[in-house]
Amino acid sequence: MKYEVVMGLEVHVELATESKLFCSCSAKFGSEANENVCPSCSGMPGFVPALNKRAVELGIIAGLVTNCEITPRITFDKKNYFYPDLPTGHQNTQLYAPICRNGYVEIETESGKKKIRIKQIHLEEDAGKLVHDYRTDASLVDYNRASVPLIEIVSEPDFRSAEEVVAYLEKIQSLFTFADVSDCKMQEGSMRCDVNISVREAGSSELGTRTEMKNLNSFKAIARAIEYESERQITAVETGCEEIVQETRRWDDNIGESYAMRDKEDANDYRYFPNPDIMPVYISDEWIAEVKTTIPELAEEKYKRLTEEYGLSDYDSKLLTGSRKIADIFDGTLKYVDNPKEVANWILGDLSSIVNEDNKPFDEIDIDYEKLGKLIKMVEKKTVNRTIGKKILQEIYTNNVDPEEYAREHKLGMIADTGFLKDIVNKVINENEKSIIEYKEGNQKVVGFFMGKIMRETQGKADPNTVREILVEELDKYKI
Amino acid sequence: MKNQYYVTKYDVKADNAFALEDNIMVKDGLTTAGSKMLHNYISPIDATVVRKLLDKGMELAGKTKLDEFAVMGVSGDNNELSGVVGAVLDKTCRIALCNDVFGKVRRQAAENCLYYIRPTYGTVSRFGLVQTVSSMDQIGIVCGDLDEGIETLSVIAGHDENDSTTQGDGSLALNSKGPLKEGKYTIGIPVNVMNKTDEKSKEAIKELASKYHTEEFELEHFEVLSQVMYILSSAEIGNNTSRYDGVKFGYRSENYEGLKDLYTNSRTEGFGLNMKLTSIIGAMVLSSGNYEKFYLKAMKIRRQIKEQCDELFKGFDAIAMPLTLDSQDPYVNLALYALAPLCGLPSLSVPLGSNNGVQLISQAMNENVLFDICKGGR
Amino acid sequence: MDIKDLLQYEKMVKFDLPESEREWIIEQANMLEKSFEALSGIDTDKTEPLISPIEVQNPLREDVAHKTFSRDEILANSPEQYDGYFLVPKTIE
Numbered sequence: 001m002k003y004e005v006v007m008g009l010e011v012h013v014e015l016a017t018e019s020k021l022f023c024s025c026s027a028k029f030g031s032e033a034n035e036n037v038c039p040s041c042s043g044m045p046g047f048v049p050a051l052n053k054r055a056v057e058l059g060i061i062a063g064l065v066t067n068c069e070i071t072p073r074i075t076f077d078k079k080n081y082f083y084p085d086l087p088t089g090h091q092n093t094q095l096y097a098p099i100c101r102n103g104y105v106e107i108e109t110e111s112g113k114k115k116i117r118i119k120q121i122h123l124e125e126d127a128g129k130l131v132h133d134y135r136t137d138a139s140l141v142d143y144n145r146a147s148v149p150l151i152e153i154v155s156e157p158d159f160r161s162a163e164e165v166v167a168y169l170e171k172i173q174s175l176f177t178f179a180d181v182s183d184c185k186m187q188e189g190s191m192r193c194d195v196n197i198s199v200r201e202a203g204s205s206e207l208g209t210r211t212e213m214k215n216l217n218s219f220k221a222i223a224r225a226i227e228y229e230s231e232r233q234i235t236a237v238e239t240g241c242e243e244i245v246q247e248t249r250r251w252d253d254n255i256g257e258s259y260a261m262r263d264k265e266d267a268n269d270y271r272y273f274p275n276p277d278i279m280p281v282y283i284s285d286e287w288i289a290e291v292k293t294t295i296p297e298l299a300e301e302k303y304k305r306l307t308e309e310y311g312l313s314d315y316d317s318k319l320l321t322g323s324r325k326i327a328d329i330f331d332g333t334l335k336y337v338d339n340p341k342e343v344a345n346w347i348l349g350d351l352s353s354i355v356n357e358d359n360k361p362f363d364e365i366d367i368d369y370e371k372l373g374k375l376i377k378m379v380e381k382k383t384v385n386r387t388i389g390k391k392i393l394q395e396i397y398t399n400n401v402d403p404e405e406y407a408r409e410h411k412l413g414m415i416a417d418t419g420f421l422k423d424i425v426n427k428v429i430n431e432n433e434k435s436i437i438e439y440k441e442g443n444q445k446v447v448g449f450f451m452g453k454i455m456r457e458t459q460g461k462a463d464p465n466t467v468r469e470i471l472v473e474e475l476d477k478y479k480i
Numbered sequence: 481m482k483n484q485y486y487v488t489k490y491d492v493k494a495d496n497a498f499a500l501e502d503n504i505m506v507k508d509g510l511t512t513a514g515s516k517m518l519h520n521y522i523s524p525i526d527a528t529v530v531r532k533l534l535d536k537g538m539e540l541a542g543k544t545k546l547d548e549f550a551v552m553g554v555s556g557d558n559n560e561l562s563g564v565v566g567a568v569l570d571k572t573c574r575i576a577l578c579n580d581v582f583g584k585v586r587r588q589a590a591e592n593c594l595y596y597i598r599p600t601y602g603t604v605s606r607f608g609l610v611q612t613v614s615s616m617d618q619i620g621i622v623c624g625d626l627d628e629g630i631e632t633l634s635v636i637a638g639h640d641e642n643d644s645t646t647q648g649d650g651s652l653a654l655n656s657k658g659p660l661k662e663g664k665y666t667i668g669i670p671v672n673v674m675n676k677t678d679e680k681s682k683e684a685i686k687e688l689a690s691k692y693h694t695e696e697f698e699l700e701h702f703e704v705l706s707q708v709m710y711i712l713s714s715a716e717i718g719n720n721t722s723r724y725d726g727v728k729f730g731y732r733s734e735n736y737e738g739l740k741d742l743y744t745n746s747r748t749e750g751f752g753l754n755m756k757l758t759s760i761i762g763a764m765v766l767s768s769g770n771y772e773k774f775y776l777k778a779m780k781i782r783r784q785i786k787e788q789c790d791e792l793f794k795g796f797d798a799i800a801m802p803l804t805l806d807s808q809d810p811y812v813n814l815a816l817y818a819l820a821p822l823c824g825l826p827s828l829s830v831p832l833g834s835n836n837g838v839q840l841i842s843q844a845m846n847e848n849v850l851f852d853i854c855k856g857g858r
Numbered sequence: 859m860d861i862k863d864l865l866q867y868e869k870m871v872k873f874d875l876p877e878s879e880r881e882w883i884i885e886q887a888n889m890l891e892k893s894f895e896a897l898s899g900i901d902t903d904k905t906e907p908l909i910s911p912i913e914v915q916n917p918l919r920e921d922v923a924h925k926t927f928s929r930d931e932i933l934a935n936s937p938e939q940y941d942g943y944f945l946v947p948k949t950i951e
């Protein structure tokens with residue numbers, strides 16, 4: 001029997017706001033425990049929530065870039081449960097009037113293009129963080145993430161393979177990072193994904209019992225977990241020795257298995273009700289239009305600009321729009337050198353290999369666009385040659401040096417004095433009479449031999465093109 | 481006992497001293513909200529109302545006792561004098577602030593020849609008030625001299641950036657200079673409510689009717705006001721007090737093994753019986769299977785009641801509600817006090833008759849009318 | 859409400875009531891629940907729920923972050939803390 005895997009995704013994304021959803025505490029990642037906390041977001045009494053406007057706008061943008069309808073009047077509901085990471089005993093979320101509905105994104109896999117439908121996107125607040133402490137054998141609670149704005153993107157059960165799931169997540173990541181909705185970093189938890197998975201006989205239209213997979217912290221883990229869980233379910237259906245129950249399962253990427261999670265709560269009734277402290281927010285068409293104008297260029301539009309306006313290759317343009325970071329470096333540098341092709345070459349060539357050697361993901365590098373731009377210009381104007389340029393790039397990358405200053409200090413400027421170069425060329429020619437004969441006999445390889453000698457004489461600081469011109473001119477004198 | 485009405489009493493000689501119910505925060509001081517759950521809670525802030533009064537040069541006389549989390553029990557004896565009423569009565573302060581959602585202070589103030597001003601919902605900041613029923617919480621004023629109460633209201637009312645639901649400015653609460661209305665005020669008397677009141681209340685309303693132009697009307701849904709009030713408030717109270725769990729602040733049980741014990745024992749030991757009942761009912765009315773039947777239904781009836789009031793105020797400047805019914809049952813009497821908080825309307829408890837009075841309720845933001853009626857009548 | 863229902867609600871709101879309180883609460887709850895039946899007689903088919911008595915749109919907060927309280931102030935009321943964290947018994951996963 002052939003089986004088909006049916007999956008739906010719930011993706012949580014932390015919004016890129018400065019402050020939290022209901023208070024002015026910083027929403028930035030990476031602070032000391034409980035440093036970005038106030039009485040309000042640690043659950044103390046006597047505070048009234050003040051909804052963050054930017055969070056609503058980012059919710060609207062998330063909906064616009066995923067082709068959703070924006071709900072004209074949104075409300076917030078309280079979801080009740082007890083857990084130490086939830087300081088108020090309830091999570092503010094949107095059950096009855098989520099901000100976006102009925103959207104889709106288009107993904108592309110080896111089997112072609114496909115639309116994944118989005119059921120809804122809702123705004124909610126994040127919970128704090130629990131760490132197990134071995135010294136005290138207790139749990140430690142940090143509320144820095146508590147009340148940071150989140151959106152949850154709920155898809156329809158449109159996925160049939162892990163490949164589609166990953167393609168979708170990459171698409172969401174691209175859309176939201178380019179649109180400034182979120183930085184979507186799975187390793188920092190600003191993008192999280194739960195997979196609802198069930199199996200059925202191929203061709204059947206009924207859905208099987210689904211399980212929900214949690215704790216999927218990387219694309220690799222997601223693919224592995226899907227493979228594991230779909231096999232477990234197919235075996236269960238085929239052998240009948242295990243019944244599939246609707247449950248939440250936690251993926252353990254170390255051992256490569258999932259196991260049923262014990263319920264956080266004894267009684268699983270969230271007792272949702274509308275939060276009377278958060279007034280309904282009316283989202284007018286005017287507001288949506290205004291927000292729309294603030295959306296930065298998305299990867300697809302950028303790709304078009306790179307191929308059509310700049311004439312870059314498909315391959316290069318795809319690479320340069322593959323992540324927000326690389327696209328930012330490209331556009332940032334382009335502001336200082338108006339030469340897209342050169343900028344592309346530098347980023348995809350020399351910079352990439354330097355980053356590669358550094359064993360760092362491209363998305364985590366930090367480089368000054370202006371300095372990179374200056375360097376490219378220096379090479380273009382032949383102030384330094386390309387080989388030296390590459391060395392300087394390494395210095396910019398590791399030590400953030402100014403390329404001009406660095407070249408001056410290390411006397412790396414190119415020798416452009418043709419009189420001086422002519423003397424060197426003639427000196428080298430005179431020292432190698434045998435080679436002149438070869439040249440006269442038509443051996444063009446000799447040019448390369450002379451070039452190497454001359455470049456060595458000039459410690460690589462001569463402009464190779466100028467040297468070649470002079471060399472050929474001088475050599476040709478012997479031909480007569 | 482000299483300070484039987486206070487939890488904390490300061491030695492204040494000033495003649496403009498004010499008292500606070502112990503659910504309104506004063507920075508670095510205890511705020512217990514009358515609960516063991518918060519027995520050791522030190523406020524990190526000054527409530528906006530406190531800040532405003534202190535800035536006006538008024539002095540804090542102390543913090544008064546209250547029902548646990550200001551939640552009145554619906555069974556048993558409810559007659560113990562409220563701390564705020566007692567404090568104003570024994571002249572240890574001129575005015576006292578409290579959050580009277582369930583009507584105890586409204587009734588007791590008038591019975592003791594004092595006034596209670598419950599302003600329009602959203603006119604006084606809730607910043608620093610321990611929340612009870614978020615959609616009904618409203619700091620009000622107990623006073624012996626109405627002018628002092630009005631003056632106080634003009635100080636504490638107005639928009640506060642720390643409470644996004646506040647609106648308007650203090651002037652809405654101010655006593656207007658000229659006459660607010662040409663001719664006489666018309667006061668509506670709910671005849672179906674009057675049929676159920678005791679003799680004292682009938683007498684008080686009669687006194688009111690002798691001075692004003694009154695018209696009778698039928699108050700629809702009066703027979704379910706207690707229920708609607710109880711359903712909505714218990715859900716909100718249960719939710720607002722689920723933050724008290726022994727994890728972050730307040731009472732933590734000494735007997736616990738794991739997390740579940742910590743929660744359960746802290747909450748079981750920390751809350752009083754009435755709060756436990758309230759939370760259980762709150763969970764019941766919100767639980768799946770009951771939500772539509774109870775909570776959603778109550779919210780819908782709440783709208784019908786509010787729409788009815790909007791309609792009534794097209795004809796009346798105010799409506800008068802008695803303060804006691806001919807039943808002693810607090811749950812039955814709750815219907816009298818539910819109208820103002822359910823609809824967010826301002827109300828004024830006025831002493832009238834012998835040891836009794838009426839509540840005058842007006843349109844939102846029309847506190848002026850209530851004050852004007854009250855003064856003209858005296 | 860019977861004892862089974864009550865135990866369910868106790869779990870939801872984290873109580874473990876003594877028997878004497880259970881008896882009283884069940885009695886009160888049944889009295890209240892009975893009174894709630896009166897709501898069913900009111901036609902609300904065409905009525906939207908009222909969540910708050912004021913339904914104006916409030917100005918939303920501009921997205922500006924600022925630190926208002928120190929960590930020490932936040933932890934000042936905590937029953938148990940460790941190294942800048944609130945401390946609770948270990949949560950079982």
Ligand SMILES: [Zn+2]
Nearest residue numbers: 023025038041
């Ligand atoms: Zn905060």
